[in-house]
Amino acid sequence: MAHLQAAPDRNHRTARAAAVITGLCVLILLAFIISMNTGVIRLAPVDVARTLFGGGTDQQKLILFDFRLPRIVISLLVGAGFAVSGAILQGVSRNALADPGLLGINAGAGLAVVLYISFFPVKEEAPVFFMPLLALLGAGTAAALVYLLAYKKEQGISSTRLILIGIAVAAGMGALMLVLTIRLDPKNYQFVAVWLAGSIWGTSWKYVTAVLPWMLVLLPLVFYKARVLDVLHLGEQVAAGLGVAIERERRRLLAAAVVLAGVCVAVGGGIGFVGLIGPHLARLLVGPKHRYLLPASALTGALMLLVADTLGRWILQPTEVPTGIVVAVIGAPYFLYLLSRSKA
Template sequence: MEAVKMGATERRKKIQAVTVLSILGVLIVLAFLVSMNTGYTRLSPLDVIRTLFGGGTAKQELILFDFRLPRIVISVLIGAGLAVSGCILQGLSRNPLADPGILGINAGAGLMVVLFISFFPSKTAAPVLLLPILAFVGAGVTAAIIYGLAYKKHEGLSPTSMVLTGIAVAAGISALMVVLTLRLNPQNYQFVAVWLAGSIWGSNWKFVVSLLPWLIVLLPYVFYKARVLNVINLGEQMATGLGAPVEKERLGLLAASVGIAGACVAVGGGIGFVGLIGPHLARRLIGPKHETLLPASALVGGLLMIVADTIARVIIQPTEIPTGIVVAVIGAPYFLYLLARAR
C-alpha cells in the first residue's frame, strides 16, 4: 500500500514538473513575441510574422533581424546561463544567497574584459570569440581564490565563509576596476561604465555564436550531474558516506558554473541577481530536486531577462537604460528579503 502511494506521489510530482516547465516555456515564447513587437520603431504582430517569412520591407528586416532578434536571443541565453550558474553555486555551497554576482565571479570575469579594453587601442576591435575565454580566466581565478579562502580542511566548504569571502573579493575587484577606468580615454570609459551597469552590449549574431558553444557544452554536463548536486546538497559527510567523490565532482561543477557565468558576463556585462532570483523562484515552483530545478531555473532566468530587457528598451524611449539596472531594481529587495530570512 505504501509503495502504491509513493508511486502515485512520484507520478503527481512528475506531472506537476512537466506542467510548470511547459508553462514557463509558453511564457518565454509569449515574451519573445511581445519583445519583437516592442521598440522605438513599432512593428505590429502581422508585420513581424510577414517579416519572419520574408515578406517585410528592407527597413523591417533590418530592425527585426539585425537589431531585435539577436538581442532577444542573447537576453534569453544570458538569463538561462546565469540562473543555472547560480543554481549550481547554491547547491554546492548549500547557501541560498550564493550567486555568481554576489560571490564576485562576475566581477572577476569583468576585470579581464576591462583589462583587455585598457591595454588595447580603442580602434582595435575586441575579438568576439576571445572575450568569453578571457572572462572565463578571470572568473576562474576569482572562484579559485574564494574557494581556497572559504574551504576549511576539517570542516569542508563553509557556506557563510563562502558568501562573506565572495563579497570581500568582489569589493576588491570593483575597486581595482575603478582604478583601471581612470586611465581610459572618454570613448572606452563610457563603454566600460555602461557595460558595468549591465548593458547587453553584444547585440548581434556574432555574440550569439560566441556564447552558444559554452552553453551547448556546459549545460548538458550540468543537467547530467543533477543527481550529484542532490547528493552534495545533503552535506559533505553524508555525500562522502554515500560514496560520492565530493571534491572531484564539486570542482567539475564549479568549473562549469564559472564557465557559464564568465561567457554570459563577457556578452551581457555586469548583470547581477539573476543567478539569485532564478533558482529561488524555480525552487518555489518545482521543488528542490536538481533534475527539474536546473531546467526550471534556466527557464525562469531566461524569462526574467527577456522581460527586464524589454522594459529597459521601452521605459524611457527613445533612449534606453542598461538591463542590469532593471534586474537590480527587482533583485536588490529580494536579496534583502532572503538575507532577513536567513538571519
C-alpha cells in the same frame, strides 16, 4: 506500502514540473513576441510575422534580423546561464544566498574584460570571440581565490565563510575596476560604464555564436549532474556514505558554474541577481529536486532577463535603461528579503 505511496507522489511531482516548464516556455514565447515589437521604431505584429516569413521591407528585415533577434537570443542565453550557475552554487554551497555575483565570479570576469579594454580598442573584431575566454580566465581566478580562502582542511567549505569571502573578493575587484576606468579615454569609458551596469550590448549574430557553443555543451552536462547536486545538498557525510567523490564532483560543478557565469558576463556585463532570484523562483515552482530545478531555473532566468531587457528598451524611449539596472530594481528588495530570512 511506502513504495506504493512514493510512486504517485513522484508522478505528481513530474506532472507538476512538466506543467511549470510548459508554462514558462509559453511565457517566454509571449515575451519573445512582445520584445520583437518593442523599440524606438515600432513594428506591428503583422509586420513582424510578415518579415519572419520572408516578406517585409528592407528596413523591417534590418531591424528584426540584424538587431532585435540577436539581442533577444543573447538575453535568453545569458539569463539561462546566470540562473543555472546560481542554482549550481546554491546546491554546492548549501546556501540560499549564493550566486555568481556574491561569490566574486562576475567581478573577476568583469575585471579581466576591463583590463583588456584598457589596453586595446573596443571595436576590434577579435574581442567578439576572445572576450568570453578573457572573462572565463577572470572568473576562474576569482573562484579559485574564493575557494582557497574559504576552504579549511578540518571543516571543508563553510557556506557562511564562502559568502563572506566572495563578497570581500567581489568588492576588491570592483574597486580595482573603478581605478582602471579612470585612465580610459571617453569612448572606452562610456562603453565600460554601460557594460558594467549590465547591458546586452552584443546586438549581432557574432555574439550569439560566441556564447551559444558554451551553452550547448555546459547546460546538458549540468543537467546530467542533477543527481550529484541532490546528494551534495544532503551534506558531506551523507554524500560520502553514498559513494560520491565529494571534492572531485564539487570542483567539476564549480568549474561549470564559473564558465557559465564568465561567458555570460562577457556579453551581458555586470548583470546581478539573476543567478540568485532565478533558482529561488524555480524552487518555489518545482521543488528542490535538481532534476526539475535546473531546467526550470534556466527558463526562469531566460524569461527574467528577456523581460528586463524589453522593459529597459521601452521605459525611457528613445534612450535605454541598462538591463542590469532593471534587474537590480527587482532583485535588490528580494535579496534583502532572503537575507532577513537567512539563519546564517
